[in-house]
Amino acid sequence: MAYKNLKHFIDTLDKAGELVRIKTFVDPILEISEITDRISKSPDGGKALLFENTGTDFPVLMNSMGSLKRMCLALGVNELDDIARQIEDLFKMLSKPKESILDKLAMLPKLGQFASWMPKVVSGKGACQEVVMANPDLSKIPVIQCWPKDGGPFITLPVIHTKDPHTGIRNVGMYRMQVFDGQMTGMHWHKHKVSAKHYNEYKALKKRMPVAVVLGGDPVYTYSATAPLPENVDEYMLAGFLRKQKVELVKCISQPEIEVPADADFVIEGYVDPEEDLIWEGPFGDHTGYYSLADWYPRFHVTAITHRKDAVYPATIVGIPPQEDAYLGKATERIFLAPIKMAMVPEMIDMEMPVEGVFHNLVISKIKKDYPGQAQKVMNAMWGAGQMMFNKILVVADQHTTISDYKSLAQYMFKHLNPATDIYFSQGPMDVLDHSCSKMGFGGKMCIDATTKYDEEILDSHVRDIKPAAINKAELQKRFPEIKGINDSLLAMDIPCLFVAVQKARPLHVKELNEQLYALPEMLGIKMIIYVEHTVDVSDLATTLWRFCNNLDPRRDSFVVRNPVAGQPGKEWAGVGMDGTLKTRLLDGFERDWPNIVVADDETIRKVDEKWASLNIGPFLPSPSLKYKPQMYGEEAVVPQ
Known part of the structure; x- marks a missing residue:
């Protein structure tokens, strides 16, 4: 379904019993994050939280997609596999041989439906431009600081719009933004990302780069910005497919080269000057559960801020799993299973990304195995495909086990595993947030072949089934x-x-x-x-x-x-x-800095403990950080070098 705006989604969550409204004042600096961390680690992701008293004119929505149920509500489906089935049916229809004129005519309604999902630029202003700040000032927005060692407040759910200066093709991505003052943020786009490519192209042209940042609107905009789409595929085409209604876009006020969804809650317009010195951005408590280290990134200068009259500021926190991003990852796992099967790995049956693997670190695939060496074929295909190139540990199982039952999977894997021949090591590009690599963005990978082996794959000298004795x-x-x-x-x-x-x-x-x-x-x-x-x-x-x-x-x-x-x-x-x-x-001999684990500070924990009863959000929940503080080195988690 298509949501008219973020408030429509909030009302839907409320009616479904999935929202808690918090009327007590909660400070966007650290306190909102600490409360959300406690709730998001509750069974099944807890509830969405609407903080209505933030010390600004705007409420803050947190954890809105932090459960399977809320993720499905955001995407308008009963279960995430429904979308995978729709995509698979669409692929099959488009690839099916058309043997007669009747076959071709039968496709016309589907093609018309497909066209109806394409984004459209409309004239005039959108609801996102109902209010134009006379003097754009980010301090008027309740930007949160998530963790005590963060470099400052961060915009954590920004839908960032850029364009290729040569082709005009739009890219929509999500990259955190550290707020430095009322008119400037950092722009944390990694070198592998399309926006970084656009930045380099503007730099070669010695031109300023127009950028627009959207917050809120239909939640599918947020999801689509995180989706691992091929380059030059418009994220708003995916959004239109998911919501079964085209996304209407309007031109920005101060950066008219960029179009944004008319129904967004906030639009932050501005530019990046590639000729300008970079800014030291970070650290930031990241989705790995560790702080990503500070580094040099481009400066984003704000030229206009517009918003709806009833705007709600959406945000999220990331850190030690599980958090809301786990469910965004689960949606990607299910939605993109069909394209992987149809386009790259036809033997793929299923895929699983365990929460503990924080997306790229651990991926489990299930294939229909028909010949020796097939797991290695799949390994090479997966590591050569889009964002899967960042995968660190890949487990390939076959049709004779269930990969969502981790106990059964482990039993099956170890039964068929020879550690000397069935574990494959490689190296290649890694997520720049991976702190274990000796060189940033480049490190080791491993594939564990957990399939039943054909005779050709078995080493005759190896004794496979030895039951271990008890360990003293x-x-x-x-x-x-x-x-x-x-x-x-x-x-x-x-x-x-x-x-x-x-x-x-x-x-x-x-x-x-x-x-x-x-x-x-x-x-x-x-x-x-x-x-x-x-x-x-x-x-x-x-x-x-x-x-x-x-x-x-x-x-x-x-x-x-x-x-x-x-x-x-x-x-x-x-x-x-x-x-x-x-x-x-x-x-x-490790020469890079090793980051700290992300935990709340004692003072914030104390404040939230004292405030908890006034929040009316249920029984007291202790801080999840208390579990991890003993795992750190010293009070400040400083790692001895």
Whole structure:
């Protein structure tokens, strides 16, 4: 369905029992974020929050798409797979051979419907321009500061419009914006993004780059700005398809080269001057759960701010998962499954992006396997496709398992896994937010072939099925005092994997410890050991996997061990250790700065605790940050180098 504006969506959430209105004053600096963090980590994502008293003229909407139900409401479907089915039907219709004139005529209604979704520029002003600020001033808008170490307040749900200066083709993306003063922000577009390409083209032309930033309107605008569309595919075409109604656009007032949705809540118009010095932007508590480090980015100068009379400021927070962005990621996972199947990986059956993998870090794919080496074929196709190039760990399973049942998947994977031959390492472009890479934006990748193997894929000398013996954890920790925790609970589930918390004290410590452990007879049959920092509670598997996926560079930090099997001449078994600890100059030769975990400060936690009863949002919820503070180094989370 098409929402008339953001208020229409808010009313829909309210009627569905998915919204809580907060009338008590809540400070946009840190307090809104802390309250939202507590609610978003509630079962099923809690409720959407409308903060009506922000110290400005505008309310703030948070967590509006922070559950599967609200994500479906935003996109106007009963379930996200409905959209995938619609896209698949459309692909099949367009690709089906047209054998007769009747077949071709039968397509006309569909083509007419398709045309009705295309964006259209209309004359005059839109509702987004009902109010024009006489003196544009970002301080009049309740821009939030999410976390205490953030460089300042950030606009976190900006739908940013740019155009190719040569072709005039529009790009709509989402990149955070740090507010420096009333008329200037940073523009955090990464070098892989289309807007950054536009910026470089304007720089070559020595021309100012017009930019417009939209906030609010139909929530599909926000989703479409995050969608991994091919370059030069208009995001508003996707929005029109999702809402089954074209997006009407109007020209900006001060930057008329750019058009924006007429029904948006706010439009911030301005320009980027490529000849101007960059600005030091960040840090920012990011979706990885760590602060992304400060760096140099372009300056965005505000030339006009317009808004609806009843404008609502939408925002989001990101940080330690789960947060609202997990559900945006789930929508992308389901919606783009059909194009991946139809255009790139025809053997694809399903795809899963676990929350702990924070989008790119961990992707699980399920294929129909018909021949040896097919998992590697899929690996290469996936890593060569759009934003999937940023994927760090790819697991390829086949039609004989269920990838959404992680226990069954793990049992199946380890049953068919030879760590020496079925784990593939590569390197390539990585998300610039990945702090584990030795070089920013470039690092290691890993594919785990979890499929049933054909004879051609099996190494005759390898003994695959050895049931591990029980582990004496106390004895291991006595023998290796650097081990501060062991989780062997998966062994009882026929999953031969250990989680080990280790306190490193010397270079190559984890590699040497891995070799020493695998030399022990009781480790026979253990196929994988995952190492994390000594401060991590390895009994908490979700947190352990989140820390591990963030801190691992698979190519650099994986250590395969091959050992002979006693009593079986010529036979061997293999295990792999993976170092998911933080890296330092002193112990690892790691030259980049290592970021801190994103947590609230004690003062903000105290303020929200005291204010909670007056918020009328349900039973008291303690700060999620309290769980993670013990995992940090010292009061300020400063990592020793």
